[in-house]
Amino acid sequence: MLHPDRVLMGPGPGNPYPEVIEAFGRPVIGHLDPDFICLLDETNERLRQVFQTSNPLTFPVSATGSAGMEATFVNVLGPDDVVVVGVNGVFGERMCDVASRCGADVIRVDAEWGAAIEPQALLDAHPSPKVIAVVHAETSTGVRNDIAPIGLGKGDALLLVDCVTSLGGIPLEIDRWGIDLAYSGTQKCLGVPPGLSPVTVSPAAISGFVDKPQSWYLDFSMIANYVTGGGTRAYHHTAPISMIYALHAGLGVVLEEGLSNVQARHQECGDRLQEGLVQRGFELFAQEGHRLPELTSALVPSNRLPAGVSEADVRRQLLSDYGIEIGGGLGPVAGQVWRIGCMGHTARQRNVTLLLGALDEILI
Amino acid sequence: MLHPDRVLMGPGPGNPYPEVIEAFGRPVIGHLDPDFICLLDETNERLRQVFQTSNPLTFPVSATGSAGMEATFVNVLGPDDVVVVGVNGVFGERMCDVASRCGADVIRVDAEWGAAIEPQALLDAHPSPKVIAVVHAETSTGVRNDIAPIGLGKGDALLLVDCVTSLGGIPLEIDRWGIDLAYSGTQKCLGVPPGLSPVTVSPAAISGFVDKPQSWYLDFSMIANYVTGGGTRAYHHTAPISMIYALHAGLGVVLEEGLSNVQARHQECGDRLQEGLVQRGFELFAQEGHRLPELTSALVPSNRLPAGVSEADVRRQLLSDYGIEIGGGLGPVAGQVWRIGCMGHTARQRNVTLLLGALDEILI
Numbered sequence: 001m002l003h004p005d006r007v008l009m010g011p012g013p014g015n016p017y018p019e020v021i022e023a024f025g026r027p028v029i030g031h032l033d034p035d036f037i038c039l040l041d042e043t044n045e046r047l048r049q050v051f052q053t054s055n056p057l058t059f060p061v062s063a064t065g066s067a068g069m070e071a072t073f074v075n076v077l078g079p080d081d082v083v084v085v086g087v088n089g090v091f092g093e094r095m096c097d098v099a100s101r102c103g104a105d106v107i108r109v110d111a112e113w114g115a116a117i118e119p120q121a122l123l124d125a126h127p128s129p130k131v132i133a134v135v136h137a138e139t140s141t142g143v144r145n146d147i148a149p150i151g152l153g154k155g156d157a158l159l160l161v162d163c164v165t166s167l168g169g170i171p172l173e174i175d176r177w178g179i180d181l182a183y184s185g186t187q188k189c190l191g192v193p194p195g196l197s198p199v200t201v202s203p204a205a206i207s208g209f210v211d212k213p214q215s216w217y218l219d220f221s222m223i224a225n226y227v228t229g230g231g232t233r234a235y236h237h238t239a240p241i242s243m244i245y246a247l248h249a250g251l252g253v254v255l256e257e258g259l260s261n262v263q264a265r266h267q268e269c270g271d272r273l274q275e276g277l278v279q280r281g282f283e284l285f286a287q288e289g290h291r292l293p294e295l296t297s298a299l300v301p302s303n304r305l306p307a308g309v310s311e312a313d314v315r316r317q318l319l320s321d322y323g324i325e326i327g328g329g330l331g332p333v334a335g336q337v338w339r340i341g342c343m344g345h346t347a348r349q350r351n352v353t354l355l356l357g358a359l360d361e362i363l364i
Numbered sequence: 365m366l367h368p369d370r371v372l373m374g375p376g377p378g379n380p381y382p383e384v385i386e387a388f389g390r391p392v393i394g395h396l397d398p399d400f401i402c403l404l405d406e407t408n409e410r411l412r413q414v415f416q417t418s419n420p421l422t423f424p425v426s427a428t429g430s431a432g433m434e435a436t437f438v439n440v441l442g443p444d445d446v447v448v449v450g451v452n453g454v455f456g457e458r459m460c461d462v463a464s465r466c467g468a469d470v471i472r473v474d475a476e477w478g479a480a481i482e483p484q485a486l487l488d489a490h491p492s493p494k495v496i497a498v499v500h501a502e503t504s505t506g507v508r509n510d511i512a513p514i515g516l517g518k519g520d521a522l523l524l525v526d527c528v529t530s531l532g533g534i535p536l537e538i539d540r541w542g543i544d545l546a547y548s549g550t551q552k553c554l555g556v557p558p559g560l561s562p563v564t565v566s567p568a569a570i571s572g573f574v575d576k577p578q579s580w581y582l583d584f585s586m587i588a589n590y591v592t593g594g595g596t597r598a599y600h601h602t603a604p605i606s607m608i609y610a611l612h613a614g615l616g617v618v619l620e621e622g623l624s625n626v627q628a629r630h631q632e633c634g635d636r637l638q639e640g641l642v643q644r645g646f647e648l649f650a651q652e653g654h655r656l657p658e659l660t661s662a663l664v665p666s667n668r669l670p671a672g673v674s675e676a677d678v679r680r681q682l683l684s685d686y687g688i689e690i691g692g693g694l695g696p697v698a699g700q701v702w703r704i705g706c707m708g709h710t711a712r713q714r715n716v717t718l719l720l721g722a723l724d725e726i727l728i
Contacts, residue, residue, distance in 0.1 A: 004391070006391065006394065006397065008392065008393070012602060013392055013395070013602065013605060015392065021388065021389055024385065024388030027368070027369030028370075028372065028379065028557050029368075029369075029370045029689070030370065030372060030374050030377060030689045031377070032374075033370065033683070062427055062428050066580070066600075066602075067427060067601075070579065070581045097580055098580045101576065101577075101579070102578070185602065187605075193392050193604070193605050193606040194602040194604050195426070195559060195607050213465075214465050214466075214578045214579075215465070215578075215579060216433075216462045216465055217430050236430075237428050237429070237430040237431075238377065238428050238549065238558040239428075239558065240557070240559035240607070241377060241551075241557050241558055241559075242610070243559050246606070319397070325393070325394045325397060
């Protein structure tokens with residue numbers, strides 16, 4: 001089987017840091033081995049630093065980002081609990097689906113694809129919701145939703161935030177912004193392959209846990225007996241050892257470079273990419289002032305496509321001729337928008353230069 | 365951080381095959397990349413061979429074995445559906461917990477820890493259950509439950525089997541035995557680190573799917589649009605790319621050696637280990653005729669422990685002085701039983717020789 005490498009400039013995964021792939025080579029040890037518990041504790045402490053939180057219950061869920069979404073919802077929502085959900089893309093939609101499967105009463109607050117959610121609209125949607133849920137960085141549109149104002153006005157509600165594409169890439173302060181539950185993914189701005197979902201849970205959210213969540217695998221109260229606490233750790237499920245090695249290493253790279261430096265690197269790449277695209281006749285899709293640097297969405301200028309060539313053809317050519325992956329649009333903007341990521345180890349100027357150069361060779 | 369290697373002779377993870385760790389070094393590519401889809405298809409085809417099935421819906425769930433359990437239950441059980449569950453250890457108990465969280469009507473058929481479940485008792489427990497569920501290889505006791513007679517007598521019920529510790533280690537024939545839903549883990553007899561749960565689902569089970577399972581992440585109907593089918597694959601969640609490389613490689617090792625040869629290697633190691641333990645005054649815990657070769661449970665002879673030394677002390681000494689991990693007992697046999705695995709790459713004569721030698725040095 002042909003197995004070339006790629007410059008991963010889609011909506012995720014990005015390229016992992018070389019140190020992360022090295023970490024996969026570590027000998028596997030048991031999930032109850034004291035040395036592994038030590039490494040897990042260190043991983044969780046690194047996650048706290050990257051999440052900017054002191055929440056004791058901070059750990060990687062043993063599955064990908066969407067399982068982190070499900071985990072945060074099922075632990076605090078039971079039948080008829082009210083949840084307000086901001087929807088301006090695929091992942092807000094997914095939140096509604098997940099919440100409705102908990103039997104919750106879902107109140108949607110929609111914004112157009114490409115636009116940001118008005119924080120006040122979320123706060124006004126219901127007088128006393130149990131949960132207000134919103135996506136920080138919408139991977140389907142490249143839009144950043146404001147979180148801090150929701151935390152300020154949330155009252156007794158729990159604030160649940162999707163940080164899959166934001167963690168590590170743009171400023172995010174769990175404690176200062178009043179976020180109660182957050183989940184992320186490893187394959188975006190942390191520079192680790194997909195496979196885990198870092199989560200963090202505030203004491204207030206723990207007080208709001210439902211009695212016996214419908215998911216056994218994602219039951220935070222049971223998992224807490226393994227991932228936190230002192231000398232004795234109760235077996236819940238077998239931890240994905242090698243993926244935790246990888247996450248541990250990726251977080252190490254981020255913290256060694258410095259979280260704000262890593263964010264600045266993402267910002268600089270995004271700025272250059274967006275500038276370069278505009279110069280080439282692309283129209284940026286995300287609302288100004290809410291554009292993610294790590295994930296750029298842009299309307300493909302049809303007048304720059306060679307005759308008889310679709311935007312999908314260009315993406316295929318980028319992949320086959322240059323080994324560059326970029327993403328197409330989803331939902332209402334499928335076939336019109338490209339989504340270009342600069343995340344993790346991909347967030348290097350040279351990759352922006354390469355992609356723009358390749359486009360100059362392909363487009364007319 | 366000290367990070368020594370281990371001889372993993374606990375109840376799992378076992379040591380991974382070297383080829384598996386090598387596979388982690390492969391460049392990460394995207395989950396919609398045609399080359400990745402090709403590798404995923406090949407992985408699923410290898411799984412079919414190891415499961416001995418032609419089920420099209422055969423793939424690795426993107427989480428560990430316990431998520432495979434939850435996945436198989438939530439897709440076929442809704443409120444008030446009747447499920448008969450065989451319980452003779454931790455994993456049968458877990459099945460009851462998971463099924464009850466689906467709102468199902470759970471009918472337990474208990475057997476003593478260490479004994480096997482009577483197939484006829486499962487068949488007699490209810491006239492028309494939707495599902496009969498049982499563990500093939502009980503990791504908590506080292507007992508093998510007979511499956512084929514249940515398949516023969518199941519009538520219209522769906523047969524759901526936990527194959528976490530059996531797949532690759534002992535004979536298992538999904539189609540011939542009439543198993544409708546099975547899940548496994550990667551970290552046992554497949555010689556891959558923990559992180560994925562291979563599952564296989566029969567056409568009859570698909571016909572029995574509930575309408576909208578309570579888990580979005582584990583919704584087989586949605587996942588099927590990504591993992592099976594032809595040229596177009598609908599994104600559901602981001603596949604754990606590197607773990608799938610590892611599983612692909614582990615299955616390659618198993619199939620190249622030959623499934624029956626791998627099983628024979630597990631059998632030979634188990635036989636030698638059990639013989640060696642009996643010679644040293646241990647009493648085997650699992651019922652005769654139902655002893656797993658890949659996971660041996662034995663009562664620790666207290667008269668062979670040095671003065672003031674507990675069984676847990678001996679396990680700690682094995683870990684610290686020899687780098688050998690073995691497992692303690694769970695539940696009612698905690699503190700009395702050891703669980704010793706010879707799974708995957710661990711299933712080598714030299715590891716049995718090493719462990720018995722170490723015990724000869726420690727015990728009196």
